[in-house]
Amino acid sequence: MDLVAKYADRDAGILDVGGAASVLVDHLLGDGYAHVSVLDMSAEALRVAQARLDSRSAEVNWIVEDITTHPVWVRSACGMTGRFWTS
Numbered sequence: 001m002d003l004v005a006k007y008a009d010r011d012a013g014i015l016d017v018g019g020a021a022s023v024l025v026d027h028l029l030g031d032g033y034a035h036v037s038v039l040d041m042s043a044e045a046l047r048v049a050q051a052r053l054d055s056r057s058a059e060v061n062w063i064v065e066d067i068t069t070h071p072v073w074v075r076s077a078c079g080m081t082g083r084f085w086t087s
């Protein structure tokens with residue numbers, strides 16, 4: 001989280017590529033990041049994170065895609081202008 005805070009404002013678009021069921025998204029929401037996306041080709045992995053976050057899951061842009069085949073689409077969907085973050 002220190003690395004994220006160093007480079008990203010709270011209103012920055014952050015994309016966790018291959019986020020799976022990682023708790024990074026929990027920490028991002030907890031620290032006030034408002035535009036968080038989590039991408040993974042495994043819908044099942046994302047469902048684990050969504051269930052854990054419960055109602056806060058609605059604050060996240062969940063993307064089930066293969067990043068190697070949809071990089072341009074992902075940038076557009078997330079409204080991202082700069083860096084890609086991985087957990």
Ligand SMILES: C[S@@+](CC[C@H](N)C(=O)[O-])C[C@H]1O[C@@H](n2cnc3c(N)ncnc32)[C@H](O)[C@@H]1O
Nearest residue numbers: 018019020022040041042045065066067068087
């Ligand atoms: C080892 S897990 C990492 C989970 C999480 N980032 C963490 O730190 O706990 C790797 C994840 O990347 C996803 N993944 C691998 N290749 C991918 C790709 N090309 N596009 C999207 N997701 C991918 C897998 O489905 C898997 O859930």
